[in-house]
Amino acid sequence: MAVTPVVAAGLPAVARRRPPIGLRLTLFVGLTLVGLSLAAALGAPVLAPRNPETADLRARLTPPAWLAPGSPYLLGTDAIGRDMLSRIIYGARISLEVGLVSVALSSVVGTALGLVGGYYGGWWDEGMMRLADLQLSFPFILFALVVIAVLGPGLGRIIFVLAVTQWASYARLVRSEAIAVKEADYIQAARALGIRDRRIIWRHVLPNALGAVMVLATLSIANNILLEAALTFLGLGVDPAVPSWGGMLADSRNYIQTAWWDSTFPGLAIMFAVMGFNLVGDWLRDKLSPDLR
């Protein structure tokens, strides 16, 4: 590789052994945050000091321990008198499940459909794009309402709704990248040389699209954790006694002015997880994008 973008951006053209500070920070901070959230999710029964559903109504809305000397609740209690810390640790389970599973489902399906459609074109592409239009023009909330009203509320159904409503974004994004790459001179050349389609898709088209997919997927993890909150806000959420970060945030909105900790801690938990997954995604993207190979 003759000229790297780093050089082009005006930095000294000295060959570096260590990756740049931004990349190192990205990986370090990202892995730490993802590790913390995964550890909370997996180790909840060991890590949480209390049962997250046990309430003491008389101790409701107790401030964090540093503001309420002698209080046994490190991060305070919520409006029902449950331990915030334990709920946040247990909340990682539901929230990560919602975020990760729905994104895994929708991104894999969407990417595959988009690749094939974009590369081959034809009736398959046409049909898929119309299906994507159908999906994209369908208001999410309405879809969620119909599905949840017909099938009943539940975590699995929420994940299903999220996955079904999001594949189309990946399909469209990947398709547009695939079309652009397909027309590129080096791909035309590869085809002329008789390299098989499957190999071209796997080696050239997919890696090109992967950067954008990775960005969209890591953003969607965050987005889906928040959509669960939105569904709770609209009354379509799951059992409110079972802790999830989004649900905690939605239920705390009337206490923003009187008990800041009730919404701040779940908010921070979401923020850290979102940051972690996106930074890891950024790092991965950097490794996968063709210009570094």
Added chain:
Amino acid sequence: MGGALAVLAAITLFVAFGIRLTGDPAVALFEGAGAPSMQDIQRMHRAFGTDRPFLVQYVGFAGEALRGNLGTSFRSGQPVSGLIMERAGPTLALAVGGMIVALTVAFPLGIYAAMHRNALADFLIRVASLLGLSFPNFWLGIMLILILAVRLRWLPPSGYSGPVSLVLPCLTLGVILASTLVRLVRASLLDTLGQPYIRTARAKGMPERTVIVRHGLRNALLPVVTFIGLQFGGLLGGVVILENVFAWPGLGQLALGAVSYRDYPVVQGVVVVLALGVVAVNLLVDLRYGLLNPRVRVG
């Protein structure tokens, strides 16, 4: 054209059928305050025409819709098209305003981050852009109301009553959209900058600024435009919660009210209009590919 019609037919069929499974408009009108007897419910179904078989109802709706008549609301007794018309303005203002805020923030930051890839500034920009993604829109909205409207008294907390009232909702929406857009601009610019023709341009000794603006940005716009297109569709359907928080009389509120009272004609009408809007935007986006990237031919 035929494809778009098929899409519309499929969507309306699904919605019309699905919404009828979720609840009864006659019971909804009782609000848990009146006492619905079986006779009351039957009489109201006769008046609404919902006592007929589903397919009869659907064909009636579709036939009228093709002639431009979306029916009459059960709740308000007003024509559905009129109800949608008066809501389109506020929602469009909110969506366009939010998008303008997002673009204004996202482009400079995204380009700067891409140009200083993996430097500290890039890292910080990326982390900061995640803040907007870390809060649900209703929470961010309420927070901004409490700070800017209640504490500082700079802006009205809610309502639709003059250009000033646009600021808070557009800011909320813009911050949320920008956080995604910054990353997308950065990512697609970086992808483009890695392409062979960019290397060629550089090798020719073209100044970096020119490379980025003329070649990089131009091609990086492709996925960004796709995203905006995608978002605009989602945006019109997704402003529901913000309209609720900011008491904004737009399509989202109309749809939410219609859904919560099972006002079938209004639900169907809103879906038709939203679907038409999304199909149109996507068509524009598809066409735009050709304009932005002359190598892509749209057949």
Added chain:
Amino acid sequence: MAWRQGRFVRTGGVLALCVVLGALAWGGPVGAQSTVQSRGRSLVIVQAQDPQNWDPIATFLLSWGMVGCNVFDGLVDRGPDLVIRPGLATSWKWISNDVLQFKLRRGVTFHDGEPFNADAVKFTFDRLLGPEGAKGPQQGNYKSIDHAQVVDPYTVNFVMKEQDPVIITKLAGYGGMIVPPKYVQEHGSAYFGANPVGTGPFKFVEYRKDDHLTLAANANYWGGAPKLSAVTYRIVPEAATRVAELQAGRADVAQGVPVAQANVVKNDGNLALLTVGSPTVTEIRFDPSKAPAGDVRFRKAVIAGIDVQTIIQTILGGYGRRVSTFQSPLSFGNDASMKPYPYDPTQAKQLLAEAGVKPGTEVVLSFPSNNADFREAAQAMVSYLQAIGLKLTLQPVEQVTYFSDTIPHAKTGQIYEFGWGGWTLDFDNTANLLYHKGEFWNPVFSDADVEKYLTQERTTNDQKTRLTAFLGLDHRLYDLAIDFPLWQQINLWGANKRVQGFVAPPDDRVRLLAVSVK
């Protein structure tokens, strides 16, 4: 590359055009955004819902009554004290067993100048009971009336089809509001629904759906001119935003202050918190067809296992009153001497053991997801039932699905929430709806004794016999423990201190005739 710059300029131009169009489409009110100082004698009220239709026959929504009671009058009127008094009728009497005669007020005109007389009353009830009324929910409430008959311009007879012990109260309800015949006939119901005209103290000025409705004082009102010059009702669905509007000084009165924000209003020097007991009662019902809820010992164990009083004191902030049957203390048929089952977890565990319910048995509690207070209370119940060895799972259901599908088709858990506003303040409505076999919202429960009391109560106009029947019913239901009555709701209102003479109404009918501002 000049063409591409042109493209960007054009794109920018399109965006700018959109903004300009949006601005042109603007039709906001002048008064709504003003600060306290500039509002003068006009009042701004924020309320949660927009009924979408101001026609009195079209809705049961309390937010209709908030506005409607200032635009329309009924023949009789029920004030915030819940006492019936003359409205557009000055007096009434039963002239035979099935004919109720009203003498009408003279010299009253509608806001459009039409005179109010017996023809207007006849038109109103013909409309309510005819095909126009069939499209709305109010008709069913008045089906005991056969027709209204004009005797002379100021005398009307109501000919009854069947006995109705609470007909006078119902005539103060929404459906009984008198509408202007000429105006409605000329413009049609759709127009009337968006541009209401009545005889009330305020007249309609403008309406933008889901945004605001503005009224101006009717100086010619038969009950005297209002003190306010105008009033704007703004529709603000989110409770946190309503409180913010109040705090920012842009609203004078806020309906539906959530308990969680009561102290925010209370502690604000400019604001006052007003409370009023509402006719709405909240309870948990058992579905006896789902094991183990068929066993009375299980039902009593659940009742004894939950500390309702503490829930009221904490989650409801004390804004609720414990009830022993499913009616408010104001209701005719309530037995004030009856005490709710006490909180006793030890006895609860014992009852569960007797009933053979194994520890860890799962119990599902269904409830409508829009009820924020109950949502919190339910989460506390999870913890209470955990303590007596039951695993409570909460199942929030979207409210229309809940009332039109989940309850009528018995798709709830073993226990489910039910809230009910017995606005006639007579147990009749509630009791028949919930305990009479085969009613829409009672798909499962039936009991021979209960049916006996219900028939006794329904078939007579004699209030003493009815009361005896109701008290028998109360005790039978209490012994069966078929439901778990929780609390009577107390509604919270927030008001700016510049507002004078505002009385928080139990039925959300905010009467503004006597309200003034400093």
